[in-house]
Amino acid sequence: MNIYQHYRPEEHAFIDKVNGWKLAVAEQYTVRLTDFLNPREQFILQQVIGNHPDVSLSFWGGSSYSERKRALIHPPFVPAENEDFSITCFEVNYPAKFVKLEHKDILGALMNLGVKREKYGDIVISGETIQLSAASEIAGYLRLSFEKAGRASVTLNELEPGMFLGAREEYTEKNGTVSSLRLDAVMSEMYSISRSKASALIAGGKVKVNWRQVENTSFELEGGDYVSVRGYGRSKLFSIDGQTKKDKQRIRYGILK
Known part of the structure; x- marks a missing residue:
């Protein structure tokens, strides 16, 4: 096979x-x-x-x-x-009283250091607390090089084992029907938007399936796929549960809380 x-x-x-x-x-x-x-x-x-x-x-x-x-x-x-597993976890120190940092600020700053994304784990933001995990083989380089994110100066403090929060996923589960498993059709159901709006988002490079950018509106989804839409959040297609009498597809999906 x-x-x-x-x-x-x-x-x-x-x-x-x-x-x-x-x-x-x-x-x-x-x-x-x-x-x-x-x-x-x-x-x-x-x-x-x-x-x-x-x-x-x-x-x-x-x-x-x-x-x-x-x-x-x-x-x-x-x-x-x-x-x-050779993982080192850090807390990001920054002037939280004067500036707000978002996930994109931290990830953007890390990527600017010239290290591939696969060497970084989760970036977790909980209130003013920001933590990240990284491969231990780049930990020393991060301590020396990670100095700025967004408009803020930053430093890293290594966390003791068990202190890393991790990104806990919780989805609001829903059921729906779609005319097909095309990306634009499923997005329309998941995010309660028109298919034309979904198509525009896809064509504009704002949609990822399983962490890969997809610009083809007819891309067909499968059970277990993750869909991330800039400005709308992440969702997961849990399962495809057969057809209705009108030949529509029953789907079970979740929207990340």
């Missing part, structure tokens, strides 16, 4: 990478630590590894509620401890 038929073409390169990791662990009894993975990548990793008798899979992102996590692919006889 061709494993690729279950995934989109743009995901095939990641599947090849996962198969390489699996083979190395199974044949050489070695351990593979990945960069931070988004939930879709974690799902694919779990599906491809499956119930392989010689390969175990563990995840950690710094907190029990982490969204972005590193994966440890290891032989079953090798235990996985939190410290094996």
